[in-house]
Amino acid sequence: MSQISIRMMLISSAMIASLSLVSTSAIAAEEKSLFERLGGTYAIAQTVDHLVNKLYVNNGLNANPIIKAIHDDKSTMPGFKVMLTNWVVARTGGPKIYQPDMFGRGVGMKESHAHLNISNREFDIIMNECKNTFYTFNVPEKELGELMADLESFRNEIVTFPHKE
Ligand code: HEM
Secondary structure, three states: OOHHHHHHHHHHHHHHHHHHHHHHHHHHHHOOOHHHHHOHHHHHHHHHHHHHHHHHOOHHHHOOHHHHHHHHOHHHHHHHHHHHHHHHHHHOOOOOOOOOOOOOOOOOHHHHHHHHOOOHHHHHHHHHHHHHHHHHOOOOHHHHHHHHHHHHOOHHHHOOOOOOO
8 A cells, every 4th residue: 555545544534533523522512411501409499499389379270179288288398399309300310319218209200190180271380380480590492492391291191180081
């Protein structure tokens, strides 16, 4: 092989290597978790705190007597804020801190909502309150879209009323 063609081969393999470096770093930038982009646990806990305060006094939700009983008992509020924060942290790619315990907490969305008779209308109310909360805390459009789409994907697990045969 001539010296020129060896040099050409070296140049083109160096180009391929640098191109793949560029694309690897582009992917790494794209792959920052939603947890990180939202600002971590403190930022998430702040939005959950605001959201849950709104949900507890929402008349549309409290038209459901099972929900009303939980919301009227204010002692449920701090624990609910903890569990919801843990769920969002884990769900958005943070530490896996939403875990089942011996009290039946920390389980899947189907199991933790089955007894609440939640309707599509109630699910929509929650989605609206979530969106309002994200606007209140200036969550950027891209992250807001990702959060809303992810929450929407749980509708089928959470809505059980009217009961399906
Ligand atoms: C995508 C939407 C939703 C998500 C991500 C979500 C998430 C959660 C989580 C993580 C818990 C805690 C479970 C535990 O304590 O172990 C929970 C409980 C609960 N959720 Fe939801 N939920 C959603 C929709 C709804 C809707 C539409 C309602 C209707 C009002 C609702 C009402 C409740 C209630 C009342 C509890 C139990 C609170 C208690 O017993 O103290 N959730 N939810």
